[in-house]
Amino acid sequence: xxxxxxxxxxxxxxxxxxxxxxxxxxxxxxxxxxxxxxxxxxxxxxxxxxxxxxxxxxxxxxxxxxxxxxxxxxxxxxxxxxxxxxxxxxxxxxxxxxxxxxxxxxxxxxxx
Amino acid sequence: xxxxxxxxxxxxxxxxxxxxxxxxxxxxxxxxxxxxxxxxxxxxxxxxxxxxxxxxxxxxxxxxxxxxxxxxxxxxxxxxxxxxxxxxxxxxxxxxxxxxxxxxxxxxxxxx
Numbered sequence: 001x002x003x004x005x006x007x008x009x010x011x012x013x014x015x016x017x018x019x020x021x022x023x024x025x026x027x028x029x030x031x032x033x034x035x036x037x038x039x040x041x042x043x044x045x046x047x048x049x050x051x052x053x054x055x056x057x058x059x060x061x062x063x064x065x066x067x068x069x070x071x072x073x074x075x076x077x078x079x080x081x082x083x084x085x086x087x088x089x090x091x092x093x094x095x096x097x098x099x100x101x102x103x104x105x106x107x108x109x110x111x112x
Numbered sequence: 113x114x115x116x117x118x119x120x121x122x123x124x125x126x127x128x129x130x131x132x133x134x135x136x137x138x139x140x141x142x143x144x145x146x147x148x149x150x151x152x153x154x155x156x157x158x159x160x161x162x163x164x165x166x167x168x169x170x171x172x173x174x175x176x177x178x179x180x181x182x183x184x185x186x187x188x189x190x191x192x193x194x195x196x197x198x199x200x201x202x203x204x205x206x207x208x209x210x211x212x213x214x215x216x217x218x219x220x221x222x223x224x
Contacts, residue, residue: 034212041220043118043204044155049212089154091213099145100213104154 002027004092006103013080014111021075021106023090028068031093034100035064035075038087047088048075080110114139114207118216125195125223132191133219135205140185146178149202149218158203161188195223 003026013019023033032051036044048057048064050073056065063076073090087107091100115138125131135144144161158178159169167180181189192199200223205216 032212036213036215041122041202041218043218044206044213044215046113046212046214093212099157099160102155 002030002092002094002101004090004101004103006088006090006106008106009104010107010109012109012111015080015082017080017110018076018078019080019108021077021088021108023073023075023092023103025071025073025092025101027094028071029094030068031095033064033066033073033093034091035062035073036089036091038089038105040087044089077108080108082110082112084108085110113211114141114209114214116205116207116214116216118205118219120219121217122220123222125221127196127223129195130191130193131195131221132189133203133205134189135187135216137186137207141207141209142185143208144182144188145206145208146180146188146190147204147206149204151201155204158190161190192221195221197223199223 005024007022030052034049035047038044050057050066061078066073087105089105091102093100117136146158147155149155157170158173159167161167161180161182163182163185179191203219206213
């Protein structure tokens with residue numbers, strides 16, 4: 001059974017700082033890994049999707065990496081802004097028919 | 113990626129009553145997923161809604177409590193029946209495609 005862990009559970013940084021969020025998974029036989037952002041009481045917004053054959057994906061100030069052999073993914077946020085404050089979740093896909101396993105998330109606060 | 117319209121966005125309900133949540137997708141999809149997110153926790157899959165057949169429920173979830181309809185390839189409903197305060201959660205529908213998961217905006221349910 002796949003288990004997904006996100007550390008830290010919460011993170012507070014000053015504006016402008018670069019930061020890294022971590023996602024670990026126990027079964028390296030994954031189909032893909034997806035990072036999401038969730039604002040309080042809202043749905044999930046997809047940030048980046050990494051297929052199992054890829055090492056990283058980039059979108060603007062965000063960069064996600066994937067190391068299947070070590071069971072880890074990182075989300076790098078450059079030059080953080082107060083608007084980046086949200087909960088970030090990773091989801092590990094087992095196969096292309098859905099049923100990903102979600103981590104508990106990291107709640108990020110960026111202080112002005 | 114698909115666009116999902118989910119409603120209602122929030123509701124406050126009396127215990128013992130039922131609430132039906134609707135999700136409309138802007139394209140045809142084979143499977144739709146219904147998730148629950150209890151306060152402070154990550155997402156838990158309730159069931160997979162398949163068009164033309166009964167939904168497939170995950171362990172701990174039953175059809176009598178969470179009946180699901182899937183009348184066509186673009187629409188699904190989830191009903192939370194005989195509600196109790198423990199059902200207070202965010203409920204989310206989702207589809208999966210080439211861009212990974214796409215989520216609806218969520219329904220924030222409070223049972224009093």
